[in-house]
Amino acid sequence: MSCRMSSIEALEGGLRLPLVEDFYTIQGEVYHSGKAAYFIRLGGCDVGCAWCDAKYTWNPRLYPPTPIDEIVERAVACEAQSIVITGGEPLLYPLAPLTDALKEQGLTIFLETSGSHPFSGTFDWVCLSPKQKSEPLDEAYARADELKVIIAEESQIEWAEQCRSRVGKHCRLYLQPEWSVSERVMPLIVEYAKRHPEWNISIQSHKYMHIP
Numbered sequence: 001m002s003c004r005m006s007s008i009e010a011l012e013g014g015l016r017l018p019l020v021e022d023f024y025t026i027q028g029e030v031y032h033s034g035k036a037a038y039f040i041r042l043g044g045c046d047v048g049c050a051w052c053d054a055k056y057t058w059n060p061r062l063y064p065p066t067p068i069d070e071i072v073e074r075a076v077a078c079e080a081q082s083i084v085i086t087g088g089e090p091l092l093y094p095l096a097p098l099t100d101a102l103k104e105q106g107l108t109i110f111l112e113t114s115g116s117h118p119f120s121g122t123f124d125w126v127c128l129s130p131k132q133k134s135e136p137l138d139e140a141y142a143r144a145d146e147l148k149v150i151i152a153e154e155s156q157i158e159w160a161e162q163c164r165s166r167v168g169k170h171c172r173l174y175l176q177p178e179w180s181v182s183e184r185v186m187p188l189i190v191e192y193a194k195r196h197p198e199w200n201i202s203i204q205s206h207k208y209m210h211i212p
């Protein structure tokens with residue numbers, strides 16, 4: 001993808017990254033929900049989910065190529081023990097310089113990804129949120145610590161099971177209703193999880209807490 005390549009060239013191999021925003025908050029989703037973490041949101045995504053609640057991140061050219069030293073400096077200036085690298089799709093970029101610098105500060109690093117691009121960087125926890133429009137690479141399934149499948153309609157539960165068949169045994173499994181249709185979808189997910197208790201339900205608790 002030309003957008004990806006041009007971004008990498010302009011970003012000095014990951015020494016700069018197109019930063020949308022960074023902020024200290026509480027994780028709202030899946031296994032680590034409720035824990036404080038510093039979020040680093042990178043711009044750029046080529047997946048194009050119709051229901052995406054971060055469409056503003058899709059064009060990386062809208063965001064300044066920010067030196068990673070600046071990002072790390074802000075992260076260590078607060079009480080954060082954990083970092084969440086999210087997007088957009090963070091794996092569009094070489095992430096090793098950023099994750100190495102964060103590791104030097106003793107921070108725990110979480111990644112949120114669709115898994116549709118090759119991995120780079122070092123992570124303590126990988127949240128794989130697969131998308132049918134751009135399926136994850138095999139390595140993403142292998143590295144997933146948790147699988148978070150967004151459900152906007154009942155037929156996607158079958159897709160979730162296909163994804164489940166490709167992750168490792170240790171991987172935690174979550175179904176999460178798409179926010180705009182959650183009232184309609186939640187009862188379906190609840191009944192499915194009751195019949196298939198290996199699945200957990202994830203809700204976007206940060207939206208109820210009115211935090212980013």
Ligand code: SF4
Nearest residue numbers: 045047048049052088
């Ligand atoms: S992969 Fe994530 S950021 Fe990209 S379009 Fe889908 S929901 Fe939005």
